[in-house]
Amino acid sequence: MSTLDITDGQALLAALVAFIDPIVQSCIPTTSYTSSHISVTSEGQELLVALKKFVVQTTALKKPSSRDASTSKKDISTLSTDSGPPSQAVATLRSIRSEGLPVEVQEEARTYVFNRMPIRVLALGADGAQPQLIERNMILQRVLVRLSRRLVDHTPRPTDVVSWTREQLILPDIAGYAILSHTWIRDVPGEVVYGEWATRVRNLHGYAKIDRFCAVAATDYGVQFAWMDTVCINKESSSELDESIRSMYKWYRHAHVCVAYLVDTHAIEDMHADAWFTRGWTLQEMVAPKNIEYYNKDWQRLRLDTADPTFVTAQFQRATSMTEAEQTSLGTLPPSRIMQLASYRKVTREEDGAYSLMGLLGIDISIAYGEGAKRALFRLIREVLGTKTAVIDVFNHGFLGGRHERVTLMPASLADYRHRSTAFDNLHPGYRRSPAALSRHCPPEPILLTHLGVRVPLILVNALNAHVNSANVPFGDYTGSVELQRVARSPATARYLIMHKEAYLAGFYPPTPPSNAPAPPPDGFPEKIVLGILNVSITGGTVRFADLCLAVPLCSVGQGTGVEVVPVDEFEMMGNMQPAAFQIRNAHRPAAYSFCIAKSQLGKHGMQFTTIHL
Numbered sequence: 001m002s003t004l005d006i007t008d009g010q011a012l013l014a015a016l017v018a019f020i021d022p023i024v025q026s027c028i029p030t031t032s033y034t035s036s037h038i039s040v041t042s043e044g045q046e047l048l049v050a051l052k053k054f055v056v057q058t059t060a061l062k063k064p065s066s067r068d069a070s071t072s073k074k075d076i077s078t079l080s081t082d083s084g085p086p087s088q089a090v091a092t093l094r095s096i097r098s099e100g101l102p103v104e105v106q107e108e109a110r111t112y113v114f115n116r117m118p119i120r121v122l123a124l125g126a127d128g129a130q131p132q133l134i135e136r137n138m139i140l141q142r143v144l145v146r147l148s149r150r151l152v153d154h155t156p157r158p159t160d161v162v163s164w165t166r167e168q169l170i171l172p173d174i175a176g177y178a179i180l181s182h183t184w185i186r187d188v189p190g191e192v193v194y195g196e197w198a199t200r201v202r203n204l205h206g207y208a209k210i211d212r213f214c215a216v217a218a219t220d221y222g223v224q225f226a227w228m229d230t231v232c233i234n235k236e237s238s239s240e241l242d243e244s245i246r247s248m249y250k251w252y253r254h255a256h257v258c259v260a261y262l263v264d265t266h267a268i269e270d271m272h273a274d275a276w277f278t279r280g281w282t283l284q285e286m287v288a289p290k291n292i293e294y295y296n297k298d299w300q301r302l303r304l305d306t307a308d309p310t311f312v313t314a315q316f317q318r319a320t321s322m323t324e325a326e327q328t329s330l331g332t333l334p335p336s337r338i339m340q341l342a343s344y345r346k347v348t349r350e351e352d353g354a355y356s357l358m359g360l361l362g363i364d365i366s367i368a369y370g371e372g373a374k375r376a377l378f379r380l381i382r383e384v385l386g387t388k389t390a391v392i393d394v395f396n397h398g399f400l401g402g403r404h405e406r407v408t409l410m411p412a413s414l415a416d417y418r419h420r421s422t423a424f425d426n427l428h429p430g431y432r433r434s435p436a437a438l439s440r441h442c443p444p445e446p447i448l449l450t451h452l453g454v455r456v457p458l459i460l461v462n463a464l465n466a467h468v469n470s471a472n473v474p475f476g477d478y479t480g481s482v483e484l485q486r487v488a489r490s491p492a493t494a495r496y497l498i499m500h501k502e503a504y505l506a507g508f509y510p511p512t513p514p515s516n517a518p519a520p521p522p523d524g525f526p527e528k529i530v531l532g533i534l535n536v537s538i539t540g541g542t543v544r545f546a547d548l549c550l551a552v553p554l555c556s557v558g559q560g561t562g563v564e565v566v567p568v569d570e571f572e573m574m575g576n577m578q579p580a581a582f583q584i585r586n587a588h589r590p591a592a593y594s595f596c597i598a599k600s601q602l603g604k605h606g607m608q609f610t611t612i613h614l
Contacts, residue, residue: 101148108165109147112175113140116254118247119240120194120232121177121225122210128218131210133197133231142224143175150174176256177225178217181285181292183263183275184230185209191230206230212299213259220293220301221257242367248281249288249359258289265296268307268315277319280347280356283338286320287330287360334438335361335384336396336420343414351376353414363387377414382449391447392535393438395456396420396550399576407573409454409552409614423548423581438550444538445611452613458532458552459543460608462503463496465527473501474587476605482582484553486525486575494525498582499606503528530554530571531580532612541599543609551580552614573614 113136121139122131134142150168151157158164169175185191185206192206200207210231217226233244252258260282264274271294276282286292294302304312313324320341326333333341338360347353351369354376358364363383368376385391397411398419411417424438445457462475463482472479480498497503531551537544553574586595602608 101144101151102161104162105147105151105165106144108162109143109169109175110140112166112169113143116250117175117177117225118227118232118251119244120234121227122214122232124214124218124224124226126218128214128216128226129211131214131226133194139175139225143169146174146224170256172221172223172256175225176221176223177227178213178221178223178257178259179252179255179289180213180226180228180259180261181252181276181282181289182209182228182261183279183282194231194234195236197231200231209261213261216259216295216299217257223256227251227255245355245367246358246364249284252285252288253290253359255289256291258285258292260285260292260294261299262294262302263297265294265302266298267296268302268304268312271296271302272315272319274319278344278346280342280345280352283342283345284356284360287333333360334393334396334425336393336417336438337425339394339397339414340417340420343417353377354380373413378410378449381410385447385449389442390438392443392550393424395534395552396424396438396579398578399552399573407575409456409573410449419578421550421578421581424550438535442537443534444536444609450613454614455611456532456534456614457609457611458534459536459545459602460554460610461499461531461533461606463498463529463531464500464503465525465529466495466497467525468527469500469502470497472497474606475499475501475504477587478584478605478607479587480549480582480584482531482551482580484525484574484580485577492525496529496531498531498584504606526555529574531582532614538599538609542596543599543602544596545584547583549580549582549584551582553580554614571612571614 117136117139120133120135123134123138123142124131147165147168151161154164187205189203190206192200192203192210196203196206200210210228213228214226217223229244234240260276262271262274262276264276265271294304296302313327316322316327317324321344322330322341326337338357342353342357345353347356349369350373351367351371353373355365355367357380361380361384363380365376365379365383371379381394384394395409397416399407399409400412400416400419405412443457447457448455466481476499478499481495482498483493483495485493530553532554533545533549533551535546535550553576554571555574584595597605597607599609
């Protein structure tokens with residue numbers, strides 16, 4: 001062995017083992033094969049000796065240097081058998097893998113694996129037995145081997161190798177992977193996690209789920225890789241956990257198939273009661289995948305495609321409250337509806353209520369466990385306001401206020417979205433609305449979160465309690481009405497007339513009511529309020545009003561005169577079970593829906609554009 005450097009021999013041996021292993025597994029559909037069948041001791045040494053003899057007999061070798069000679073005196077038996085190829089082996093392996101593949105193919109594969117696939121996956125054999133836990137470098141090598149094989153078999157050779165590569169990468173037998181959606185085992189010892197992979201046989205109950213999932217992935221869908229959050233995420237690494245949570249939606253979206261395991265379900269008839277529909281993270285796992293298949297507790301597929309579609313729709317509506325229309329357009333649900341659905345789901349860590357919504361809302365925030373649910377929700381909404389143009393819908397929630405806290409435009413918790421207005425969800429003859437009407441509306445100025453509250457542009461209009469005067473006497477050309485429901489143990493309602501003439505008389509609360517004044521409004525509703533309309537747009541000098549207005553009810557704690565608005569610090573929000581939703585009509589053309597007013601003419605009709613902090 002005088003001409004074979006020890007380090008090079010070790011690298012070559014490790015590379016050969018890693019190279020042969022996936023090929024043998026793909027060719028031998030048996031569970032009896034493992035990489036341990038390729039010895040790196042006696043058989044490996046014999047292989048190196050044979051290779052050395054071949055090289056000596058066929059190649060004119062250069063005379064070794066003194067350094068090489070001293071090294072070559074060491075016996076081949078001193079080669080280490082430690083697991084894991086050294087850096088030279090990785091380089092050798094890469095060259096073996098990429099041989100014959102155009103550079104464009106290799107780069108396209110590398111981009112795909114490192115940007116669209118999970119950090120770590122389970123590599124599967126033909127029947128899914130004895131999976132191996134591998135990371136992206138090894139994923140890439142396996143993908144390149146299969147691409148090389150596919151390119152050799154492809155006749156004629158594709159002219160556009162990049163487009164060809166993209167088409168091949170999404171195939172299940174190249175880079176496609178199955179992803180699992182499930183609820184964690186609550187018993188002890190529970191799930192097999194990343195740190196327990198080497199000793200997984202000690203937890204037969206936990207490993208059984210991995211084994212059955214891998215079998216389903218390989219045999220039912222023909223994929224070579226599988227992913228599940230229990231064992232494929234190293235939660236001891238904060239950076240890996242952060243990347244995994246922020247990439248979760250993308251990973252589910254790009255999966256070849258999502259296998260939803262319903263552990264409490266026997267048949268379609270009882271699937272609505274499964275705990276899977278109650279967990280926070282499974283909401284995005286239900287929405288994100290392009291292809292999702294449901295399995296019962298015995299890992300038998302629930303054939304939803306052959307069942308009565310009306311019954312299946314009803315089952316999902318019972319489980320999620322989503323209507324038939326929403327079930328067919330999951331990707332277009334408005335933000336407030338997404339957060340309403342999330343508010344009824346349970347999470348183990350309170351911050352996950354917000355973190356699990358990142359992908360659904362199309363935003364990204366850092367993970368900071370320990371910050372609390374309220375702070376996590378604050379950062380979530382701040383990111384929506386800072387990165388999206390259509391943001392009004394995030395304020396479609398009940399204005400309840402936190403315990404011992406004043407009511408603000410920001411929700412106190414996700415539970416506030418349980419009281420969102422559904423008036424903007426349903427199409428109605430004559431209206432130009434859609435299920436995401438508020439989501440598409442762009443505010444006339446940026447909405448900012450500040451230490452004073454939410455800085456928001458509004459159109460302010462006055463309103464008079466109908467208990468004071470029920471006659472419709474508009475201040476200008478426009479009028480309307482709205483019903484408010486106060487937050488109380490016994491909720492009460494009051495009807496307000498928008499832009500009623502008396503609502504603009506001096507003083508919101510007359511200090512000395514006249515003797516002939518009507519009795520005070522019931523249940524503490526003020527005589528006069530201000531409504532701040534959120535969903536208006538301003539182009540140039542023209543203000544366009546929607547056919548249905550979303551507004552926040554405001555109380556004045558000072559004295560206003562005429563149509564002038566009282567100072568900003570003398571407004572406070574009223575607690576209200578739902579945001580105010582109403583229509584404004586032209587008193588002279590009541591059949592008209594949306595309309596425009598010149599900004600300079602707002603005051604003439606009892607309106608004012610301003611920006612305040614709420």
